[in-house]
Amino acid sequence: MNGSTRSAKGALTTLATWILVLVFFFPVLWMVLNGFKPESLASSVNPTFFFKPVTEGYQLAMDRGMAGYLQNSLTAALTSTIISVLLAIPAAYALSIRRVKNVENSLSFFISTRFMPLAAIVLPLFMIFKTVGLLDNIYVLAIVYGAMNLPVTVWMMRSFFLEVPFEIIEAARVDGAGMFREIVRIVLPLVLPGVAAAALISFIFAWNEYFLALLLTSSAARTTPPFLGSFVDGRGQFLAVLSAAATIAALPVIIAGWVAQKQLVRGLSMGAIK
């Protein structure tokens, strides 16, 4: 094979790659475009690719009270992230740097709760919260999300904690640093990128969650996914407003994911792949 046919082959592969990637990305692009169309254009049988962008769709989404749902989503995602990170730091520390008996047992306990289908726990949670009047409470939803994300957060952080050179910790111990100081002053600064990545992953999962949000909230604490889901029963033309709403709803996580791209695999594989 000579050089020029090889580079021609390479260029062809690159072209094919781009075509496939763009086909794959098209639904997202189409969503963003439709969000900026007037309703009559978005819901027309023949698609329009070039048009004068308008913010009508966004205006209509906000008129449906979307700001409130976004606010709830933000509260739930942030609160649950704080809960899972605060609980995961000492746990991950104990499972990596400090000695705990039966590390494997503890780790498999965490992984088994991650694999527990939400369907298997939602009924008792619903009944209990209903009895004590805590249904439709955004902080209650946040606590449940915290539990949902805790196993991933623990596993992911642990994989970062394991990378801390033991000599550094030993040196700190020789200097007489207590455990609290050791965590806060020595370990945490070293694993901060890992903590941030774990926090982002847990934010993403909580922000996108639909099933629990649908069942455990109804109005005051309703988050964005069930609000979007309510479009299914819509009548008339609504593709522009739906696309605008979906774009707003998806944007925070898309940006978070783009930023954390390098850590995404580690989070998704619970730290198994680096």
Added chain:
Amino acid sequence: MTTTTATPQPSELEDVRAATATDKRRVQHKELWRNRGLLLPAVIFLILLTQIPFLTTIGFSLTKWNLLYPNDRAFAGFDNYTSALTSGDLWPSIVATVLITAFSVVLALLFGLLFAMLLDRNFRGRALARTLMITPFLIMPAAASLIWKYSMFDTNIGMLNWLFRSLHLPVVAWSTEHPMATVVIVLTWQFTPFMMLILLAGLQGQDKGILEAAQVDGAGAWRTFTWITLPHLRMYVEIGVLLGSVIILQVFDPIAILTKGTGGTKTLAYLLYERAFIGLDVGQAAAYGVVTVILTIIVATIALKSVFKVFMAGGSR
């Protein structure tokens, strides 16, 4: 079992090894308890919010309990399970769950492998292409299902049908004519980036020297792929399939939005939702919840052991 641990990537196994190394560090008894104290808040939190509710679900499933008749609540033994089997709801639902999971995971894996191979090459704008590729996985699942339902699958305004009309093909009412395919397409679209990311990490951890040596020895691209790359990717495929299956087994969002469980797409999660929150039959719904857990355990353990031997047979001959 072929050992393909030529991978320099630290695996879970090595994590465990590192943990055992930590074990060897001498610690005093008192400190041991303090360390358990570090673990305790997380463990208690999870027991309260996942283990106890699960045990309660098992309890519910053995109870005759419909919210329409709150006073008629009694121990029912396995009645909810037998009636689930005889009413003809459970089996189709298990089939739907398994089929949707299997199709979506396999398709996402194949597309993920294709894109991982393509994006592992060096070319202009690779970073942008990767960024675009991961977006379907990041997008809110409810939003993704809605966008597909209306702007892609719709008989009037959907782009797929516009394409079909342009090619003078008959228009397809996706969610009623092909409900299973509709759900699988959306799930495949969402999970391809997930598989791609995991496999891409695998490809990047591959020893380039071995690949070059293979080339020097005159191994063709296909042989290099099946004999070196695939075996190397085995661990990554396993992780991808395990995590992907466990997540998709619970699938609810696309069902609720695209088909509402019609046409053989009523997954266990959706069936439970219907029975509990529309039918108000807590006992029966709880039984479905327990079945979901059993199914998850079965799939997570068996799938890994059997499917991969077939899938990886080409590489480990």
